[in-house]
Amino acid sequence: SQQGEEDPQALSIQEGENATMNCSYKTSINNLQWYRQNSGRGLVHLILIRSNEREKHSGRLRVTLDTSKKSSSLLITASRAADTASYFCATDGKAGGGADGLTFGKGTHLIIQP
Amino acid sequence: DVKVTQSSRYLVKRTGEKVFLECVQDMDHENMFWYRQDPGLGLRLIYFSYDVKMKEKGDIPEGYSVSREKKERFSLILESASTNQTSMYLCASRTTGITDTQYFGPGTRLTVL
Numbered sequence: 001s002q003q004g005e006e007d008p009q010a011l012s013i014q015e016g017e018n019a020t021m022n023c024s025y026k027t028s029i030n031n032l033q034w035y036r037q038n039s040g041r042g043l044v045h046l047i048l049i050r051s052n053e054r055e056k057h058s059g060r061l062r063v064t065l066d067t068s069k070k071s072s073s074l075l076i077t078a079s080r081a082a083d084t085a086s087y088f089c090a091t092d093g094k095a096g097g098g099a100d101g102l103t104f105g106k107g108t109h110l111i112i113q114p
Numbered sequence: 115d116v117k118v119t120q121s122s123r124y125l126v127k128r129t130g131e132k133v134f135l136e137c138v139q140d141m142d143h144e145n146m147f148w149y150r151q152d153p154g155l156g157l158r159l160i161y162f163s164y165d166v167k168m169k170e171k172g173d174i175p176e177g178y179s180v181s182r183e184k185k186e187r188f189s190l191i192l193e194s195a196s197t198n199q200t201s202m203y204l205c206a207s208r209t210t211g212i213t214d215t216q217y218f219g220p221g222t223r224l225t226v227l
Contacts, residue, residue: 030214031214033214033215035218040202040221040223041220041221042118042204042218042219042220042221043157043204043206043216043218044218045215045216045217048214048215088156088157090216092214101147101149101159101162101172101206101216102159102214102216103159104149104156104157104158105156106154106155106156107156
């Protein structure tokens, strides 16, 4: 079943602007991850935030996590044309962890207009 | 550098054919996964394996089977392909440990006619 749900489904902004995507989930998690997928390609891991963290940065990426609201946001600052891609949040969905696969949302398709 | 490869980028098969999708990882990861990705549905887990010869059903295992005879290789099998199995198939691997980061292959776009 789908755990993470991204919002918005699609986002188009001008190059240089900031892009914010949101993700909501339903069950307890150990961590939440964000992945990027360029058209017709595999997913690339961007950043992982643990359930005991509230904010994390990596380059132009900033991720927040609010476990009380079961939500996360991904902010991409100073967007570039190369950031055009689909972005997915993924949760482990099990408080005890394990080898189970991640549960992905349906993704936000981000388009950066030059 | 981490690498997950899939045997084909594009594949066209006919209804009723037996289809093998191969995935190989060179990271000595214990865990491997097969997902399918469809528009509007996102990624859904088909099967996963946490060790050689071990397999577990994911969310949508019907119509699929898997094989893990060697640690680096995880195969997805469609015993009798059907048109509703037309999809993008993504393989991923992960080590056992603190991090849950999965490493994905480039995907195989399968069309069943």
